[in-house]
Amino acid sequence: MPKLATFLDLQCQGHTLGLYCATCDRWGEADLDKLIESGRGNGSLVDARFRCTDCGTLVDKQLRPPVPAIGGARAYIRTAVR
Ligand SMILES: [Zn+2]
Structure with missing residues (x-):
């Protein structure tokens, strides 16, 4: 399990840090x-x-993990057909 203790750890492992203000109901990112x-x-x-x-x-x-690259694979969830 990779260590995620510091800002450097986050950056090295492609994570970001989301910040949320409940008073303003607003998201930002460190x-x-x-x-x-x-x-x-x-x-x-x-x-x-x-x-x-x-x-x-x-x-x-x-804590936000890296977003996976979008590949060309088909989605595995189908729309329900009646
Ligand atoms: Zn605020």
Whole structure:
């Protein structure tokens, strides 16, 4: 199981970090490149806190795995036919 403890871990493994402000009902995404460039790459994901840029509320974090590439395979779910 790969380790996902820091911002660097996330970036190296193609994950992103979604951020949700319940007050504004708004989603955003952490700028991993900027965090790492500013020397916070080894910062703990669990301990990291982000604030909404609009209202200043602490936001919820959501770990997002890499989206698989879209292949040419047929979808495995069919529309039900009566
Ligand atoms: Zn907000």
